[in-house]
Amino acid sequence: MTIDAGPGVEPDAKPDAKPDGGGFPGFGEPPVTTLLTVDGVEYSICADPTMAALKAIREIAEHVRPRRGCQEGICGKCESKVNGADTRLCITPIGTLMGAVVVTPTPRKSIWG
Numbered sequence: 001m002t003i004d005a006g007p008g009v010e011p012d013a014k015p016d017a018k019p020d021g022g023g024f025p026g027f028g029e030p031p032v033t034t035l036l037t038v039d040g041v042e043y044s045i046c047a048d049p050t051m052a053a054l055k056a057i058r059e060i061a062e063h064v065r066p067r068r069g070c071q072e073g074i075c076g077k078c079e080s081k082v083n084g085a086d087t088r089l090c091i092t093p094i095g096t097l098m099g100a101v102v103v104t105p106t107p108r109k110s111i112w113g
Contacts, residue, residue, distance in 0.1 A: 023055030023071050023090055034094050038063050038102045049095025054078050056094040057102070065104040080104045 026048030033046045034056075043061045052071070057063050066089050069077025073091035080089055081103040089102075 023059075023068070024050070024052040025055065026051035026093075032095060034098050036097045036100045036102060039065055039104055045094060047094055050093050051095075052090050053092045053094045053097055053102075054089035057089065065107070066102075067105070 027050045029048045029050050031046050032049045033044055034049070035042070035044050037043070038057055038061070041063065043057075043063070045056050045060050047056045047060055054066050054068065054071075057066055058068065066080055067077045069075040069090070071090050073088045076088065078089045079086055081087070082089075082092070082097065082100050
């Protein structure tokens with residue numbers, strides 16, 4: 001699955017992420033394509049390589065499993081396994097995850113059913 005900023009967006013333009021998400025949007029570097037697997041689904045994400053991985057995975061690839069928390073790496077809510085190591089996705093640049101296998105925690109079940 002290839003995900004990019006969308007039709008009509010110049011390659012030098014910053015990808016359009018949904019505005020509400022929080023997370024570090026990056027330093028405005030030229031977009032690069034990062035290939036990674038999240039929970040068994042392969043993604044090709046075109047984004048600023050300094051953008052927070054959590055923001056790119058949730059807002060550009062629209063994969064909802066990584067949870068959003070403090071966005072500063074303190075609370076650990078976004079912690080996932082990246083190539084077997086615990087990693088906080090809110091402070092990990094998406095550009096560092098080329099070829100990575102990301103496994104997010106299983107969602108909690110509601111007490112209400």
